[in-house]
Amino acid sequence: MLSRIAPGLCLATTLIATPLAVAAPSAGSMDAATSATVPGAVEAYRWFHANPELSNHEAKTAAHLAAALESLGLTVHRGIGGHGIVAVLRSKTGASKGPVVLYRADMDGLPVKEETGLPYASKNPGVMHACGHDIHMATAIGVMAALQALSDQWHGTVIFVGQPSEEVGSGARAMLRDKRFKKILASTGKPDLAIALHDAADLPAGDVSLIEGFHHANVDSVDIIIHGKGGHGARPHQTIDPIVIGANIVMSLQTIVSRRLRPDDKAVVTVGKFAAGTKHNIIPPSATLLLTVRSYSDETRKTLLAEIRRIAVHLAKAHRAPRPEVIVSKHGIPAAYNDPAWTRRIRTALVATLGEAHVKTHNPSLGGEDFGLFARDLKIPGIMFKLGAVDPKRWKRSGGKGLPGLHSDHWAPAPKATVHTGIRTITAAIVEGLRPR
Ligand SMILES: [Zn+2]
Ligand SMILES: [Zn+2]
Known part of the structure; x- marks a missing residue:
């Protein structure tokens, strides 16, 4: 190269x-x-x-x-x-x-x-x-x-x-x-x-x-901040639950390497942190996911980051949540x-x-x-x-x-x-x- x-x-x-x-x-x-x-x-x-x-x-x-x-x-x-x-x-x-x-x-x-x-x-x-x-x-x-x-x-x-x-x-x-x-x-x-x-x-x-x-x-760190609508755990229909959206995002991220990349292209998308909530009966207003993303080629790196954004944005939309923040760290290393x-x-x-x-x-x-x-x-x-x-x-x-x-x-x-x-x-x-x- x-x-x-x-x-x-x-x-x-x-x-x-x-x-x-x-x-x-x-x-x-x-x-x-x-x-x-x-x-x-x-x-x-x-x-x-x-x-x-x-x-x-x-x-x-x-x-x-x-x-x-x-x-x-x-x-x-x-x-x-x-x-x-x-x-x-x-x-x-x-x-x-x-x-x-x-x-x-x-x-x-x-x-x-x-x-x-x-x-x-x-x-x-x-x-x-x-x-x-x-x-x-x-x-x-x-x-x-x-x-x-x-x-x-x-x-x-x-x-x-x-x-x-x-x-x-x-x-x-x-x-x-x-x-x-x-x-x-x-x-x-x-x-x-x-x-x-x-x-x-x-x-x-x-x-x-x-x-x-x-x-x-290539090592990239990505933060996904999901914005929902908080409320009482007993009245979920009045909220937009960011934990459920986050769980959906975590599971869908697993399909990027297994379904979007060529089988011989090595990469990792790991969710290292899922933070949300304070108590059993409170649906929180937001949830945060922290990811590490690994790949070799520039092209795969671009694909991974684009797919992560696509999944987060569209799953939030499917659940009527505002557009989530997807922040790729500037300190990634090639x-x-x-x-x-x-x-x-x-x-x-x-x-x-x-x-x-x-x-x-x-x-x-x-x-x-x-x-x-x-x-x-x-x-x-x-x-x-x-x-x-x-x-x-x-x-x-x-x-x-x-x-x-x-x-x-x-x-x-x-x-x-x-x-x-x-x-x-x-x-x-x-x-x-x-x-x-
Ligand atoms: Zn070391
Ligand atoms: Zn070392």
Whole structure:
């Protein structure tokens, strides 16, 4: 969908076909450079894990990450789109001759009370890095250190983005809208590729997984406010009962995915909240439904939202109620898409780094991830892959079943193996992205 890259490119053909080709770092030098960064990255992980901050409040987190990047000699721009930070690393070999890769890690924690009992558990009551964004930041420190150490062995520019407020879906958009972010991109040139990873509770540490095409969904929130006419529960004929209308709407919404979409088109319409009334014998004047709506393509997204409106408006009309309010949140996030040609290139690089057995594929998720906005907004290909984070021994004992998932109060990645694999794989993926155009 977003590809500007001819399909079928692979590492070997790129090198042969490109007269500009310079020696990329060898496997040996990448191994040495990435391994050297692991102790510092794991220490940073423990700090991030112990000091989580909620979305829109990542001030100390951003400052800690910025300081770590500054200690590598990078210039860090702070306060972009809220608490976002941006660091630019140019190769020593002549950045202007090479590609530009945008690499993003998110920084926010969740309103979860940690129950892991770890010695480095959250010191911030009721807040936890339960999604593993601490892993992402620690990995980023290692990656930027390794790329800095190897910066005489690649051409181009790496733009590191420390993004706030991923969990509330607003951070990527806020950064992209910030004039200072646009100015940085004007100075580096538009990125050729956007790249990120997310830790995974359904893969052992040491493994990664990636898929071509959509990997996260369009996420929309819809409020439906049904206006009826309140009255006595014993005299329903004198009222317009918004609860009965709401119940009709809830049931009819179930037909959108099952009867309006193609059977192979994946989507979800969930009513997460139905609020109305105060007491047994009072028919209330209004009722409210809160929906989450998930899809992959722009077209399906449009269809779902139009059908929801149609059903709500016409069912209210059928019951002689005023036109209901159907409010689609402006904070919806678009689906995230892995460019197929780039996915194949990056997979080749990951297999060369970890071995075939450790590079998996998975089913796309109907979860949300605002990383997709970087690729969509800048009209560039994007790649996101999953990073296994479960202690491999625990994984083996459990057969991968019954383990705490992301957002769980017991989510406890295996720091060293996860961060090490994250640093090795993202470094390899970025180096692949930096191969001459
Ligand atoms: Zn999350
Ligand atoms: Zn997350």
